[in-house]
Structures are given as structure tokens and as C-alpha cells.
Amino acid sequence: MKITINQVPQEGLYFKEAIDPKDLDLDTALIKFRSPVKLIAQVSRITNALIVDLNIHGVAFADCSRCLNEFEWVFDKDVQLSYPLESGDVFIDLNPDIREEIILDYPIKPLCKTNCKGLCLKCGKNKNEGGCNCGST
Ligand SMILES: [Zn+2]
Numbered sequence: 001m002k003i004t005i006n007q008v009p010q011e012g013l014y015f016k017e018a019i020d021p022k023d024l025d026l027d028t029a030l031i032k033f034r035s036p037v038k039l040i041a042q043v044s045r046i047t048n049a050l051i052v053d054l055n056i057h058g059v060a061f062a063d064c065s066r067c068l069n070e071f072e073w074v075f076d077k078d079v080q081l082s083y084p085l086e087s088g089d090v091f092i093d094l095n096p097d098i099r100e101e102i103i104l105d106y107p108i109k110p111l112c113k114t115n116c117k118g119l120c121l122k123c124g125k126n127k128n129e130g131g132c133n134c135g136s137t
């Protein structure tokens with residue numbers, strides 16, 4: 001997402017945009033994005049800076065660290081970014097900051113639910129789906 005500085009009117013600018021997650025380089029071993037990241041931006045201009053109030057919303061898929069099932073991880077965050085303006089700047093690229101805001105919130109140990117029971121250590125059955133017959137409790 002780029003903002004062309006001289007296209008921001010004095011009264012500010014409001015817009016929505018969807019970014020291809022590939023442009024943000026978001027995927028990790030545990031988190032995969034398969035749909036665009038949605039942004040709602042309110043840009044205001046002050047004397048020597050642009051202030052961007054941003055809502056970032058995305059749905060990713062994560063692998064549960066206990067039961068290994070894939071689940072939806074919903075990301076929704078409001079941030080305020082500010083960019084000092086230097087003379088000669090033509091546009092501001094928000095992508096590095098957007099990427100950082102999302103990655104900061106990545107769960108270290110993703111869980112499909114807080115009380116996920118995980119897998120049976122003996123037979124490997126997913127204990128969320130009921131008890132197993134291998135004799136272990
Ligand atoms: Zn789980």
C-alpha cells in the first residue's frame with residue numbers, strides 16, 4: 001500500500017485496499033495466508049507529517065501446536081502510523097510497517113482452542129474427537 005503524498009488533500013483521505021499477502025511476505029512454517037489482507041485507512045496531513053489510522057484485517061490458517069489440525073486465525077488490529085515528510089518525498093510505502101504489525105501478533109504456539117487436548121501420546125489419536133481405545137487415559 002502506497003500513499004502519494006500530494007494526493008492527500010488538506011481534509012484528509014479515507015480509503016480501503018486489499019493487499020496480496022505475497023506482497024507482504026507473511027507466510028511462515030506455521031501461518032499461511034490464502035486470502036487478501038484488508039486495510040481501511042484514514043490519512044490525515046499535519047504540518048510535517050502524515051498520520052495514518054489503519055485497520056488491518058486478515059484471515060490466515062495456522063497449525064495447532066498441540067493437535068496439528070489446521071484452524072483459522074483471524075487478525076484484526078487498529079494501529080496509528082506516522083510518517084515525517086521530507087521535502088522531495090513523493091510517496092510513502094506502508095507495507096513494511098503493515099507487515100511488522102501483523103507478524104508481531106503471530107502466536108508463538110498456535111492453538112486451535114485454548115483447551116485443545118492435543119494428540120494421544122501413545123496412539124496419536126486427536127483427543128478432541130473423543131477418548132481413544134489404546135488404553136491410555
Ligand atoms: Zn488443537
Ligand SMILES: [Zn+2]
Nearest residue numbers: 120123132134
Ligand atoms: Zn491413544
